[in-house]
Amino acid sequence: MTPAAPAANTMIIERPLRSGQQIYARGSDVVILGGVSNGAEVIADGSIHCYGPLRGRALAGAQGNTAARIITTCFAPELVSIAGVYRTFERGITANLAGKPAHAVLRASGSGQQTLNIETLQLD
Amino acid sequence: MTRVIVVTSGKGGVGKTTSSASFASGLALRGFKTAVIDFDVGLRNLDLIMGCERRVVYDFVNVISGDANLHQALIKDRHCENLFVLPASQTRDKDALTEEGVEKILNDLKHMGFDYIVCDSPAGIEHGAIMALTFADEAIVVTNPEVSSIRDSDRILGILQSKSRRARDGQEPVKEHLLITRYSAKRVDEGEMLSYKDVQELLRVPLIGVIPESESVLQASNAGTPVIHTKEEDAAAAYQDVVARFLGEERELRFVNFEKPGIFKRLFGG
Amino acid sequence: MSWLEKFFGSNQQPKSASLAKERLTLVIAHQRDAEDNTPDFLPALQKDLVAVISKYIKINPDDIRVQMEKKGNYEVLEVNIVMPEPGARKANA
Numbered sequence: 001m002t003p004a005a006p007a008a009n010t011m012i013i014e015r016p017l018r019s020g021q022q023i024y025a026r027g028s029d030v031v032i033l034g035g036v037s038n039g040a041e042v043i044a045d046g047s048i049h050c051y052g053p054l055r056g057r058a059l060a061g062a063q064g065n066t067a068a069r070i071i072t073t074c075f076a077p078e079l080v081s082i083a084g085v086y087r088t089f090e091r092g093i094t095a096n097l098a099g100k101p102a103h104a105v106l107r108a109s110g111s112g113q114q115t116l117n118i119e120t121l122q123l124d
Numbered sequence: 125m126t127r128v129i130v131v132t133s134g135k136g137g138v139g140k141t142t143s144s145a146s147f148a149s150g151l152a153l154r155g156f157k158t159a160v161i162d163f164d165v166g167l168r169n170l171d172l173i174m175g176c177e178r179r180v181v182y183d184f185v186n187v188i189s190g191d192a193n194l195h196q197a198l199i200k201d202r203h204c205e206n207l208f209v210l211p212a213s214q215t216r217d218k219d220a221l222t223e224e225g226v227e228k229i230l231n232d233l234k235h236m237g238f239d240y241i242v243c244d245s246p247a248g249i250e251h252g253a254i255m256a257l258t259f260a261d262e263a264i265v266v267t268n269p270e271v272s273s274i275r276d277s278d279r280i281l282g283i284l285q286s287k288s289r290r291a292r293d294g295q296e297p298v299k300e301h302l303l304i305t306r307y308s309a310k311r312v313d314e315g316e317m318l319s320y321k322d323v324q325e326l327l328r329v330p331l332i333g334v335i336p337e338s339e340s341v342l343q344a345s346n347a348g349t350p351v352i353h354t355k356e357e358d359a360a361a362a363y364q365d366v367v368a369r370f371l372g373e374e375r376e377l378r379f380v381n382f383e384k385p386g387i388f389k390r391l392f393g394g
Numbered sequence: 395m396s397w398l399e400k401f402f403g404s405n406q407q408p409k410s411a412s413l414a415k416e417r418l419t420l421v422i423a424h425q426r427d428a429e430d431n432t433p434d435f436l437p438a439l440q441k442d443l444v445a446v447i448s449k450y451i452k453i454n455p456d457d458i459r460v461q462m463e464k465k466g467n468y469e470v471l472e473v474n475i476v477m478p479e480p481g482a483r484k485a486n487a
Contacts, residue, residue, distance in 0.1 A: 020279045020283070037278045040282070
């Protein structure tokens with residue numbers, strides 16, 4: 001499985017993204033140091049790397065890059081989307097994922113469809 | 125170097141004006157020449173909380189439009205030396221508060237030798253609130269341990285980091301402080317109220333203090349005396365701690381631990 | 395307040411509330427007075443007057459001034475209209 005190719009000029013946000021704010025990393029990945037608050041939105045053509053609680057909305061692969069991922073040290077979002085395939089968490093997040101390091105990735109299922117999987121990450 | 129501090133929150137009714145009054149008074153009590161300005165447009169509050177409502181002749185907009193100068197509009201506080209109040213205008217015209225006008229007044233205050241300028245922001249994210257935070261060097265974000273207040277504080281933090289002059293000019297960002305008000309250690313202990321640690325975790329801003337819910341706050345505003353002047357009251361002591369921490373002193377967090385009263389207190393009331 | 399004070403009643407309680415009431419009576423009276431002095435409808439009235447008068451006489455909006463003044467015991471609504479030159483009075487049909 002080829003990892004998501006890091007794009008040139010990764011956008012780096014050095015402060016938390018706050019409610020009502022929206023960031024769009026055009027043509028690149030984005031790294032957010034400090035988390036994404038509820039009510040904030042981060043969009044990238046590449047992958048999204050969130051160090052800190054991801055509580056808002058994250059949309060990766062915005063122009064259709066299905067290899068993009070959403071990676072975070074603390075999974076608690078309202079919505080995640082990769083290349084338009086999205087999932088919301090209105091009914092909560094399962095205990096094995098909530099607040100844990102995790103990533104969202106598109107995986108091909110048996111029928112050839114792409115499904116949006118959320119998988120925990122073993123970081124230590 | 126004069127420091128401009130905005131006291132803001134987004135949410136209304138959480139304790140901005142109460143905190144502005146006590147914080148500015150605390151700085152003045154320490155010997156710093158302090159001005160506190162009411163940035164609301166149309167609804168005047170700070171003068172009542174400071175107890176100088178009968179001495180308002182000219183206001184913020186009068187000075188901006190040239191009807192009066194700063195010396196005529198600034199009201200010397202009757203409780204402490206070194207403290208001056210600039211009241212809000214009662215006008216309904218929100219365009220009366222211009223960015224150039226506000227900048228000029230702040231510069232004039234700096235030239236008058238003020239050490240600190242405290243800007244009491246109105247609620248919301250409209251013009252008055254934006255003007256209050258535009259020239260801030262530091263911000264005290266007043267938050268109640270309650271869902272709407274926390275989200276609104278988060279919103280105002282985002283706006284601070286994008287709409288302030290420091291942000292627009294690419295300077296060092298506005299220094300953020302979290303002030304939690306109306307805290308009840310008892311309700312936190314019962315699991316009915318978010319703890320200060322929860323609020324800090326959600327907002328990710330350094331904590332400058334926790335003010336406990338207190339009857340003394342209402343009494344203080346009734347009397348027109350900022351609560352920090354009240355003797356032997358928890359809220360007053362908590363505001364003293366906030367001023368101390370702001371000035372770089374170490375103070376342990378008080379009034380955040382609930383001690384269950386002993387059997388006698390529980391039977392006969394405390 | 396100790397339980398003794400609760401039992402025998404405390405005369406500390408009404409103090410700050412009555413002080414507040416006293417302060418507010420003055421403040422609100424003053425506020426209402428200031429409100430009455432500049433009625434909201436004056437700019438709209440001026441616009442309407444310009445529209446009506448323009449039907450009969452050709453005038454500039456700036457040539458009409460509407461003011462409300464307190465003259466002793468009663469209020470006076472004053473309307474000033476500067477008439478154009480005799481030749482130029484014919485209104486637009």
